[in-house]
Amino acid sequence: MPMILAANANAQGSHVGEWRHPDAWERPACNLGNAVRLARIAEAGKFDLLFLADGNGVRNLDKLDLFAATSPSDRPGVFEPVTLLSALAMVTEHIGLVATTTTTYDEPFAVARRFASLDHLSKGRAGWNLVTTSNPGDALNFSHEAHVPRDERYERAAEFAQVVKGLWDSWADDAFPQDKASGRFLDPSRAHALNHQGRHFQVAGPLNAPRPPQGHPVIFSAGQSEIGKELSAATADCVFAIEGTIDNARRLYADLKSRLPRYGRTADSLKVLSGVTIFVGETAAEADALFQELEDLVSPAVGLDYLSKMVGARMADYPLDGQMPAFAEEHVGPTGIGRAIIAMAVAEKLTVRQTYKRILPQMAGNLFKGSAMQVADVMEEWFTTQACDGFMIAAPVVPTGLERFIHLVVPELQRRGLFRLDYEGRTLRENLGLARPENRFSPSVAE
């Protein structure tokens, strides 16, 4: 199997200073032209898929007094992903289209329909990134008083995914003869009502769409907790991971794959994609220079703002060049990125300024920086030593960062036999090396 390459389809770079860079696109909020150009660039680079992250709210708006919502990364002006990818299906031919939808505030019948529809529109290129919603504030947009606790979110998610898959199997692949001569539009014996009766959902079915071209659109997930990883092992085809070191990534990879046999699954039925931001230049110095340019576009106000959001404290109240405070666990919570940042800052004795400079470039995952050879080397090492099956790539500046990666790194990966020369499969599933699921109700005659 070749390495899997996924491109962040949000037509904004991953670096918080990016949108101000001279190379960055003008007016990125809900800009269709940019999204179309980005999709075409990624497809010309033979990427497996475009990925759109999503949330249902503006992050940090409740703290406008404390932190100014001044940046695209608070996501105040974005397309709804399934609508955007439906549009992009019309201007691309091969690349997969993966949209995020939450199981916490949506209905399985509706989600099954939208992704079946996207799969039909794109002739088998749809993927669903199943999330339980990471931004707590989204709850307030769905008549909830507070974020649903994680265990409850994942319990609902597990049942939700089972219902969605069952609905995709509503019709046998050959249930719609549509035969003018005999007047037989469909074959009722090939329809299967699901009649799901569960704790969270009761869904009769069948879905009002023929079985999707891929059987099931490809399911992605990204849980990092124990329960989140278990859901991935039980349900997902691909999982997004973010680990800062190759050793941690290898451990997570082995951990995820080891969970599969319990569900009767083989190791290659779940692909692990590692989130990474890539700064590449003709030389390492060129990559460093771009990195520095972006740093300089981040004013201390914005840097402090971001750090404040991460650790949940008003960092402008602390001296910029003083030591980063060792906030207690009660303050930032027992898990998550806030605690990791503080642990790192304390261990390395970083100042407040050094701390935000360290974290900002890594918001979308790990940082690979250097010449094309250096970047290809580290990608090869991660890929061949089972730290991942591929990468979810965010470019620091869009579109030039992605173009530079395709121009410089992709040919080197191809030369090394690590990446495809052209699309071979017709569907996203085929390109990812994933089998087409049998219909649970109507196994093929070969079975």
Next chain:
Amino acid sequence: MPMILAANANAQGSHVGEWRHPDAWERPACNLGNAVRLARIAEAGKFDLLFLADGNGVRNLDKLDLFAATSPSDRPGVFEPVTLLSALAMVTEHIGLVATTTTTYDEPFAVARRFASLDHLSKGRAGWNLVTTSNPGDALNFSHEAHVPRDERYERAAEFAQVVKGLWDSWADDAFPQDKASGRFLDPSRAHALNHQGRHFQVAGPLNAPRPPQGHPVIFSAGQSEIGKELSAATADCVFAIEGTIDNARRLYADLKSRLPRYGRTADSLKVLSGVTIFVGETAAEADALFQELEDLVSPAVGLDYLSKMVGARMADYPLDGQMPAFAEEHVGPTGIGRAIIAMAVAEKLTVRQTYKRILPQMAGNLFKGSAMQVADVMEEWFTTQACDGFMIAAPVVPTGLERFIHLVVPELQRRGLFRLDYEGRTLRENLGLARPENRFSPSVAE
């Protein structure tokens, strides 16, 4: 104002026998190519908009033993409308894109987002057909034991629509300067959290999308009950009506318009579109011949099947050429199409066969049949005597029925000065002659 013309974007004709006609497209279930061609035909004909009806279930599947689900009109194989129209936005430039979404099984934040996104994608051509779901069986796909009673559906719908409109006003039109030089991505003082606290919904906002190009995407509705009409008067920009006679249509038109002043609205702020199926030929005889051809494609089994669904009885148990039974009200319910059919059959002493032959051509509304002149005459009469502001047109056979209408009738309407020669507005709202709503939070400076 010119007459408004809307085209049914379901790439299947309105006649139940249509799909078997030699002119009809092959394999209509989820066929993107057909949908694209249909959209282009309608846009070449200068239609105001494409309309996609919708439901979340397969109709009559629960009665598979009683009635075979053999026809596309049970909607077993359809695209989800917002995904399809997002795709069609990419292959059209002027025509409006109106999708149906239910308020009964969806969330206002999610609906506001999808239509805002479609409006951004299409540069101001989105419309939302607000329905409360007419197919009772859909309830079983959303963890409900039975259809929600009408009054409750409409109460929820009214609050739902208010929340959606409030969310569309989340940002002033100029809230996103996206200014690279100053680093000012958005202007927090131009954001407005909705903080809606109602009986059915609590929604904080703001929406995570800039204000839609149209301010508010155009809202359609089609309620026929008292409470349904009141919702249209309070909330909608356009209303779909189906009346079998011009006198009834005039009465409904006057009724709807008379409700507007109570909401501080003028008569031209709500457009009434009458649903109609048009059979047109070079001559009246040609139209009649097509009508006959379609009749002949309906076998007695299919005709009885349809009639059975309408009146809720197994009509195959009655003699085909015997008198249509006068089922009691307890049997078919006190309102609705079933009762009207029986009343008509009894009054006109129709046989069972004559009854289904009468109703089948009229499933998508009124029937206008004849030469181009005859059809233009009746459309002119309806339009100029305030029976409607325009028509929601279903072609009996797709695409030829629509092409014939555009070829034969549209030029005649244009000659009479009743219909546009070309698109004049840039948005759907402008083409329909509807004002762009002020932002409730940030009235323009001119106010």
